[in-house]
Amino acid sequence: MLIDTTLREGAQLFGAYFRMETREDILSGLLRLGVDEVEVGWVGQEGLEELVRRIRHGAGETKLSVWSPCRSADIRTAATLGVDRVNIGIPVSDAHMGKRLGLNRKGLLEKLGRMVLSAGLAGINYVSVGLEDVSRADRSFALDAALLAQTMGASRIRLADSLGVLSPRDMCELVAAFRMHLDIPVAVHCHNDFGMATANAVSALQSGATFADVSVLGIGERSGIAATEELAAYMAVRGGDVKYRVEYLRDLCALVAGAAGVDIPRNKAVAGADIFACESGLHAHALSKSPELFEPYDPALIGADRKTAVGGKSGRAAVSSALGKGKTAYPAEQLDNLVASVRRMSWELGRPLTPNEFTDLADSIHKH
Structure with missing residues (x-):
């Protein structure tokens, strides 16, 4: 009790x-x-x-x-x-x-x-x-x-x-x-x-x-x-x-x-804004298939939301998954170029890409 x-x-x-x-x-x-x-x-x-x-x-x-x-x-x-x-x-x-x-x-x-x-x-x-x-x-x-x-x-x-x-x-x-x-x-x-x-x-x-x-x-x-x-x-x-x-x-x-007058750290257990946020390639890919592999419980239980993003730690699987969500027709042979561009842009910004940034980057590479 x-x-x-x-x-x-x-x-x-x-x-x-x-x-x-x-x-x-x-x-x-x-x-x-x-x-x-x-x-x-x-x-x-x-x-x-x-x-x-x-x-x-x-x-x-x-x-x-x-x-x-x-x-x-x-x-x-x-x-x-x-x-x-x-x-x-x-x-x-x-x-x-x-x-x-x-x-x-x-x-x-x-x-x-x-x-x-x-x-x-x-x-x-x-x-x-x-x-x-x-x-x-x-x-x-x-x-x-x-x-x-x-x-x-x-x-x-x-x-x-x-x-x-x-x-x-x-x-x-x-x-x-x-x-x-x-x-x-x-x-x-x-x-x-x-x-x-x-x-x-x-x-x-x-x-x-x-x-x-x-x-x-x-x-x-x-x-x-x-x-x-x-x-x-x-x-x-x-x-x-x-x-x-x-x-x-x-x-x-x-x-x-x-x-x-206290701040809640974004990774604070239960209360943090980013406790169900994922950028790491292997984890993000696994979450798209079976969330319980890398989540201790459903975020909805505590009124939280799951969020994933691509960035400097993302690999082919995570980027491919993000492309699928965006419904962007993208040739498989250009995927490595996109992964490299995502990583480079993310390190320059010092954070993962927003959905709009990723879509714009994917479209730009696709057109060329």
Whole structure:
């Protein structure tokens, strides 16, 4: 299951400021996509209560949650927001406990136990406890914290690789260790500092985690977290999960990119403009015969289009195929001349030829 946190983690991206209308548009897009849970923001965030009120009636099966520090006043506030779940964050590494909170291990466990208990007493029916920096924490102590939270009434434990230092194998081992001892679901929050976030999230889900945090385009602190579009597409296409309406992904990515002021690389997985573009001769020729040879899924599944072009990497097969599409009567003996001309022109332009450029070039050679 996917917990989208674009409006919490994503909003922490340096320089990103989402206006209320934009937050509502993003939330509507996430509901249309069909994510299982949306973390709509954090306690104390301006306009949070209004946002929840605006979208509450249209949330359908998607659960709405909010992030809260492990403080009694914030937890009491969270209980009044009308969300389905409250995600309480608390660090479990010694460095964070000592330098951020001024607590030792015993003090942190006492605080955690009190806060989870108080959340239940405040009327919060679903308390998720996020163990921050768990990847650098003492494993046995982190397990003690998780078990205490479970005993005090927590409904979920969220494991945060806060600095993105884990590999997929490390993530599998971490999740398996917690799943072995817990009776409540495990979630993961994977940062992308070494480019591992999406792979770690997939590995976690395959190793027994029930939930994975994601954000659109992976935006968030520093290099962000696992990407909504990548996880949703993978689970829909490879996992056969029909609840995710992945045809809406690219529009959602464009919306978030504009709002956050980030560019989408043209080769960005799922969201990029050129991920189904092909110029290479062998690949282009194969695509014309059987697209699945060089495409992992039908572009139409995510609302994308296939495009092929001839250029400096094209050979006889690709150029012949392009001629056939253009319905140009062209003598076979002149094909080599056309291939050479296509390659030369493409290198001069520094890009593949447009359909009109190719047609004009073919006609010019044909006439001579």
